[in-house]
Amino acid sequence: MKTIHILWVDDEIDLLRAHIIFLQEKGYDVMTANNGADSIDLVRENHFDIIFLDENMPGRTGLETLDEIKAIDPNVPVVMITKSEEEDIMDQAIGSKMADYLIKPVNPKQVLLTIKKNVDQNELVTRKTTSAYQSEFAKIGMRINERLDWKEWTEVYRKLVFWELELSASQDSTMDEVLKMQKAEANKAFSRYIKANYLSWFDKDSEDRPILSPDIFRKKVFPQLDKGHKVLVLVIDNLRYDQFRVLSSAVSQYYQTEEEDLYYSILPTATMYARNSIFAGLMPAEIAQLYPEYWEDDDNEGNKNVHERELMQTQMKRRGRTDKLYFEKITNPRAGKRLNDNLGNILQNDLSVMVFNFVDMLSHARTEMEMMKELASDEKAYRSLTMSWFIHSTMFELLKTLSEHKIKVILTTDHGTIRVDSALKVIGDRETNTNLRYKIGRNLNYKAKQVFEITNPEKAHLPGRNVSSSYIFAMDNDFFAYPNNYNHYVQYYRDTYQHGGISLEEMIIPVITLSPKS
Missing domain, CATH: 3.40.50.2300 (Response regulator)
Structure with a gap:
């Protein structure tokens, strides 16, 4: 000491x-x-x-x-x-x-208390946090090894995120590796759970399933409109629950949390599938069947998400909703600067939807730029970068301005992301997609025990490119690599943030209802 x-x-x-x-x-x-x-x-x-x-x-x-x-x-x-x-x-x-x-x-005791409060506090908090997690470690470990349902997995993930943030705020890094190992253990067990139960969620007589991507507007947004509220839905692409918990400290200055819920992203946990599903209120196969003009079968994520406004309108029309809609997608800083110019649109419409792509761009930039790898060298730094963006963003400025108006805010995302480490070899033909966490193709060659395979996409309400198409999903922190130039490929993508597969971080994601404090 x-x-x-x-x-x-x-x-x-x-x-x-x-x-x-x-x-x-x-x-x-x-x-x-x-x-x-x-x-x-x-x-x-x-x-x-x-x-x-x-x-x-x-x-x-x-x-x-x-x-x-x-x-x-x-x-x-x-x-x-x-x-x-x-x-x-x-x-x-x-x-x-x-x-x-x-x-x-x-008196001396006053002085001693002041010293402990102002100098010893960090050490005392660190010591208490480490001790508390040590006693919780065994309890969480026992829960992970039980036969949990989707609700219980949600609570386990909440606890893991809570302790991750508590330990990252302390000055002792000795427990970081322990928590990392426990999260890895949890993800392996969670992957087994998804592998065994995911398809059952789509059985016609299945009532016990989590809120999924296509349910968000029906269960979270439209009920607020029915109560007479004006609603702004903020969709931050690729936002994990731990990142939201960090952002919430800034949001709480202006909004009180009415409901903090976690829902499950559909598979693949990728923007083109999960976000289109949110706005359409449908699973991907139904989108492709009912609105083929809004669904592209290529592997270009940009092309696959250009019809989100139209999909949102189809959902409202199917449900007989006549609410006035304002829809905006923010994909670059210049578009963000127009937000306050569009404040009037938000105030005049019943439902406003805004999509922000910054966090997704941050994860991609970390893969491609050495400087970003240094800035986001670990999970704590990655969260810090997300927070730095948020408090200086036009989105936050907009939220501060809107807090003076009676508008409900629902903050959510389409999927999370995980830091990948272990490469799995997979072989596919030329039509196989390039995502590192899931593959779709006709002639995929892989080890079945290492993946979650869906050989009949209809069961998961996923579109097949042809009759013999199948999907495979990487689990926990694995990623797919082709045998060609294998070592270079693995070295380049190891320790990068990816999405599309199965993990707590990718699948269990926030949907938060906020009310202005003013």
């Missing part, structure tokens, strides 16, 4: 000798000064973890000294000690970014 260095500045420092001895006996290193000028010299020459500063000193006052200390070391916590309880002094001190405020006479 490192030694905490304290500076105590008071023109009557000799009268505080008992306090100094008390702190030294507790293991703290304490230096003293009896005026502001000397304390500033000490701050220039030494590193201090916390400074206690008398407000009423001859010469430089405490507030004047505080300003100079902060100019030298902006991050050091300074605790102001004063005889006065006048509000203007408190306001000045708070405005000067002091860490705490004590009224004389102070």
Whole structure:
């Protein structure tokens, strides 16, 4: 445990000798000064973890000294000690970014509590978080090995994300590897569950299944419109639940969470399938059958998502809805800058839908650019980049503006993403698609035990390119690689973020209902 260095500045420092001895006996290193000028010299020459500063000193006052200390070391916590309880002094001190405020006479326990709150807090929180996860580790491990249903898997994932965020906020990385292994174990068990149960969700007599992609508007959006609310649906492409939890701290300044739900993306967990399904309110096979003009059979994701507005309109028409619709897709910064210009459209329409592609672009950029790999070197950094984008985005500016209006916001995504590590060899013909997490083709060659195979796409409500088409899905952190130039291919894509397959991160994703606080 490192030694905490304290500076105590008071023109009557000799009268505080008992306090100094008390702190030294507790293991703290304490230096003293009896005026502001000397304390500033000490701050220039030494590193201090916390400074206690008398407000009423001859010469430089405490507030004047505080300003100079902060100019030298902006991050050091300074605790102001004063005889006065006048509000203007408190306001000045708070405005000067002091860490705490004590009224004389102070007792040793007050001082000790202030040190623990301002210096030891991170270490205490880290120690408590690590201990708490250690005791939860066995419980989560036992749950993972039980025969869980889809609701229970949702709760397991919530717990894993909770502990991932708690541990990432602490300063101890010793448990990171343990959590990583537990998540990997959970994903293997979850993949087995999906492999055994996914197709049963589409049986005609199946009532016990999760909310899926085509259910989002019917179950989450239209009921809000029926209550007379204006609704804005924000679809952030490729947003995982852990990323949403980080963003929620910014959102909560302006909105209260009415409902935080998790739903299951359909397979493939890819934009062209899952997002088209959301807007159409149909599974991919039904889209291809009913609206062939809006479904492309090539492997170009861009072409496969150019008809989202039209699919949204078909869903509303089928359900007899006459709500006024505004639909906007934001695929570049220039389009984003027009958001506030379109504020009037959101206010004038019953239902507004906006699609943001930034997080998806971020995951692709991390694959292709070395600098992005450095910036998003691990999950914590990846979440931090997502948060940095969000708080500086025109979307967040729009949300802040809209919080002044009575508009419900439903924030969701089409699928998540997973960091892949293990390559699986697969052989296909020229028509086989290029996605790393799922393949569709006629003559796929693979090891059946390593994948989830759907040899009859109709059972999963997926369109087949021809009579003999089949789908295979990578599970947990696997990805598909062709034998040609295998080593180069594996090295290039290992440790990149991919989607399309089966994992907790890709399939269990947020749909959040928000109400403006104002």
